[in-house]
Amino acid sequence: MEKNKGILLExxxxxxxxxxxxIGTNKFGINVIKVKEIINPVAVIPVPHAHPNVEGIIELRGEVLPVINVATALGFPPSTNPAQDKFIVAEFNKQKIVFHVHSVTQIHRISWDQIEKPSDMYQGADSQIIGVVKLNGEMVLLLDFEKIVVDINPESGINIQQVQKLGQRERSNKKLVVAEDSPLLRKLLHDTLAEAGYHNVDFFENGRDALNYLENLVVNGKDITESVQLIITDIEMPQMDGHHLTKRVKDNPKLEKIPIIIFSSLITDDLRHKGQMVGAEAQVSKPDIAQLVLLIDEYIL
Structure with missing residues (x-):
């Protein structure tokens, strides 16, 4: 799996x-780009007073890593055949975490436009599902692993106090466009950007909606540099991901001058080149909101 990482989104x-x-009879999915390796279960050392979703810790090649029981986190029954369980070792948000699942079956290559946004009827504000993909007559649910981690450790999420430490600024006349599929993160970004003085922000649930908005400004004869000063985009989004959004913007002569900052849990030393190849001006790993605000200041002043 390691050898194939990094090809598709270049x-x-x-x-x-x-x-x-x-997990039980349900099928779920995780982006390969988050996965370091998949291993058979090893002995887990319980940690006193740990969160109920945390089984404990393991040592893997000299690193001590937390183990999250995904079935527990989702409210599902435990495995009926523990000997067949698997540990998915993942890395995002500058941390490594082990996810205990009941089975690992196969890898699918798909397009983001095959992934449907969860319906508001069953998603809800606390949903851990970020997308639904139909494969071979079955539905595979894409889990919001960042939310699973933040539910366990809220301090690992966006912290508005980081922005408050930057001091007062007046940026209300600056127009930002944000593409972010998570309702929770859209709310957090709205609040933290407002705290930083950025009140004129349009939010979109995916890259396609954001691109349509930008292209419509051009069609309607708007001066794009006057209409939008900067774009912030996540990477993982249904319909159109942030890398493709960035490429489409930079390939359009009437949009290419808009600075783009990729704000994603997938910004690592191994993956940073992906954003560079599609032309992003900057990339920030979630949840470093203070660094994001400083970069916004830099690129729109």
Whole structure:
């Protein structure tokens, strides 16, 4: 798996690979780009007073890593065949975490436009589902692993106090466009950007909606540099991911001058080159909101 990582999103192809795994009879998925390796279960050392979703810790090649029981986090029954369980070792938000699942079946190559946004009827504000993809007549649910981690450790999420320490600023006349699929993160970004003085922000649930908005400004004869000063985008989004959005903007002569900052849990030393190849001006790993605000200041002043 390691050898294939980094191929699909090099040029913003709007494709990804997902690892399909099972919890009970349900099928779920995780982006391959988050997965370091998949191993058989090893002995887990319980930690006193740990969060109920945390089984404990393991040592893997000299690193001590937390183990999250995904079934517990989702409110599902425990495994009926623990000997067949798997540990998915993942890395995002500058941390490594082990996710205990019941099975790992296969890898699928798909396009982001195959991924449907969860319906508001069953998603809800506390949903851990970020997308639904139909494969071979079945539905695979893409989990919001960042939310699973933040539910356990809220301090690992966006912290508005980081922005408050930057001091007062007046930026209300600056127009920002934000593409972010998570309702929770859209709310957090709205609040923290407002705290930083950025009150004129349009939010979109995916890259396609953001691109349509930008292209419509051009069609309607708007001066794009006057209408939008900067774009912030996540990477993982249904319909159109942030890399493809960035590529489409930079390939459009009437949009290319807009600075783009990629704000994602997938910004690591190994993956940073992906955003560079599609033309992003800057990249910030979630949840470093203070660094994001400083970069916004830099690129729009």
């Amino acid at each position: 040029s913003g192809t709007n494709e990804l690979e997902i690892v399909e795994f099972g």
